[in-house]
Amino acid sequence: MTPTTPAIAASIESLRAAVSGVVALPGEPGYELATPWNVAVPVRPYAVVAVDNAADIAATVRFAVKHGLKVAVQRTGHGAVPLGDDVLLVHTGRLTECVIDPDARTGRIGAGLVWQDVIDAATPHGLAPLAGSSTTVGVAGFLTGGGIGPMVRTYGLSSDFVRAFDIVTGNGCLLHVTPDEHAELFWGLRGGKATLGIVHAVEIDLLPVTHFYGGAVYFDGSDAAVVARAWLDWCADLPEHSSTSLAFLQLPPLPQVPAPLAGRSTVAVRFASLADQAEAEALIGRLRSVATPILDGVAVVPWAAVGAVHADPVDPMPTHEYTALTGELTREAIDVLLSVAGPGSRSPQTVVEVRLLGGALAREPRHRSAFCHRDADFALMVAGVLAPATADDVIGHARTLDRAMSPWTTGRRLPNFAADSDPDTIARAYDDDTWHWLGALADEHDSAGVLRVGHVVRRDR
Ligand SMILES: Cc1cc2nc3c(=O)[nH]c(=O)nc-3n(C[C@H](O)[C@H](O)[C@H](O)COP(=O)(O)OP(=O)(O)OC[C@H]3O[C@@H](n4cnc5c(N)ncnc54)[C@H](O)[C@@H]3O)c2cc1C
The missing domain is CATH 3.30.43.10 (Uridine Diphospho-n-acetylenolpyruvylglucosamine Reductase, domain 2)
Structure with missing residues (x-):
């Protein structure tokens, strides 16, 4: 108390x-x-x-x-x-403003909306927002953490497509924040999470895109090694118009899980491409042929189905997340990942994902932001269900995985995954200058430290 x-x-x-x-x-x-x-x-x-x-x-x-x-x-x-x-x-659930301007190709979005709401509003205009892998994630929480969507290599960070924020600062000020007004806050809100204020609305660019070529190809767990090694080689020259991730899955036998994937170990190659269909088909065809898919959901799909690429869980659940950024991954790194977290490793994790970064993400946007570590090659994201019988295993295994992958991880992390309140963990999402300037701005705009809870940057950690 x-x-x-x-x-x-x-x-x-x-x-x-x-x-x-x-x-x-x-x-x-x-x-x-x-x-x-x-x-x-x-x-x-x-x-x-x-x-x-x-x-x-x-x-x-x-x-x-x-x-x-x-x-x-x-x-x-x-x-x-x-x-x-x-x-x-x-x-923020009652902040449901949603105004699509089809001519300007922009959306003004209340902080109470999740990505699916925006997709549903933009689609009838032939427009698309840069949502994340899960379309039930909140728009404001996602964008203030940078936002890595399924097309990240083609378009870059979703927060690079923000035009303006309306926020309330820790000092209680209502500010309209753009590249020209309160430019320092515009920089810091994109990556700094709630450090500099609470967003009540955001204006974003929408893309004139209605379809893409993508989805996931699933293989049996026994093919994990051949698929994972082929995927790594394939990533080396994947063009920027295509994004991908590899995931070792152990999905539960629940009605909402497709039968071929339920209650067994599988490997997913996720793919989202803006290339023309023939080129995209040829690209994924190289992986389709390394083993026999047990489920193949890669096709031309409407943008509104972007959530199907990762097919993240929708229903609330008790999870433990682990995340890391890596430099270049070698064949040895993939073999270590397979041995610690792949099918047959006795990993208790539900999802072990490696996302290929690079492409447009690696370039600084026109308006720089507090999102750091654009130079990382891959992001590792792990999620396990904290059922009473396996909770300790899940957490302990994540530590084992962290140690095993340490020759390749950078010690840095993304602001958006595996939320944490520990100041040292939060600091790893930033380079030193960014961390310093976010803290200095927080001192100025939240002088009483009222927002100092959760993922926020403060200099006196
Ligand atoms: C299944 C799953 C899939 C995911 N997929 C992706 C992905 O593909 N790419 C990606 O980048 N991230 C992804 N994430 C991470 C997700 O983007 C972050 O957890 C994000 O913070 C969620 O926002 P929320 O509002 O839904 O969550 P909440 O738990 O409600 O908010 C989390 C935090 O976001 C910040 N925040 C929320 N609302 C506001 C606001 N109005 N103003 C200021 N700050 C705010 C605060 O720091 C808050 O503590 C995923 C997470 C899960 C669990």
Whole structure:
């Protein structure tokens, strides 16, 4: 319990009066919004504030400053961090603004939307947003972490396509942030997560794309070695119009899992290409032929089906995530990965994915951002389900994997995966200059440190 709890309890009515949204204490309707997608994370704030607008966020920030509380923000809880009763949780689910301008090819998107909402709104206009692999992830949380989507090698980071943010800072200021207005915040919000403010709306570019060639080819686990080695060789000269990842999967025998993949070890080659169909087909054909696919979902598909490339889980679940960035991966690296985390390794992980980076991601965008480590060659992403019987195994195995891959990992990480509150872990998402400048901006725009919770950068770690 925080020492100030009785005083807060006495004045919580003033917060209710100050906001048009809903303030919910534990046990009250609305408090259940705190429950994150990753249900393994204990999110038990003092209160949930389901905000209706930017003014509600500002009122929440002011209340928190007055009472010595912190303010965290959550939409879906895909990147949840533990929160206790010293925190007010701003829930953005009611911020559902969505205005598509087909002529300008832009979208103004409330922080309460997830990518599927934006896809559904943009598709009728023949336009597409640069969503992530999971279309049920929140737009604002994804973009403030940079945003690596299934076409990342072709287009680069999704946050490179942001035109403007509307935010509430830790000082309670409502700011419209663009490359020309508060340019330093425009730099820092793209990669700095909630360090510099809570986003209530974002303006993004939309792409005039309706279809792409992509999906996933699945192989039996017994073919993992031949597929993984061929995939690595194939990545070496994959053109920038194509993005890919390799995943060792152990999907549960559930009705929503396609029968050929359920309850067994498989290997997926994920592929998303903007090349013309013949060229894309020839490219993936080289991998299709290295073993016999058990399921082949690669074809010309509407952009609206972009979530099918990775087929990430939709329903909330208790997960443990591990992530790392790597330099060049050698044949030896893939063999180590196979032996520690591939089929037959007794890995308890549900997904062990290697995403090829590079291409457009590696180039600095027109407006530089606080997203770092564009030079990484691959991202390693691992997720395991924390069932009571296997929880310790999953966490211990992730550490083993980390050690085994250390000859190839860079010690750096992405801001978006495996959410963490540990300042040293957070610092690994940035180079030293970026970390310093994010911290300096945070001192200026959040002078009371009210947003200092979860993945935020502060210089006095
Ligand atoms: C299954 C799965 C698939 C994923 N796929 C991808 C992927 O392909 N590419 C990728 O880059 N990431 C991916 N992620 C990571 C995801 O982008 C991050 O976890 C992101 O933070 C989720 O945002 P959210 O709002 O849905 O989650 P939440 O847990 O609600 O928010 C997580 C954090 O995002 C920040 N945030 C959220 N809303 C706001 C806001 N309004 N203003 C400021 N900051 C905010 C805060 O730091 C917050 O703590 C994936 C995660 C999962 C679990």
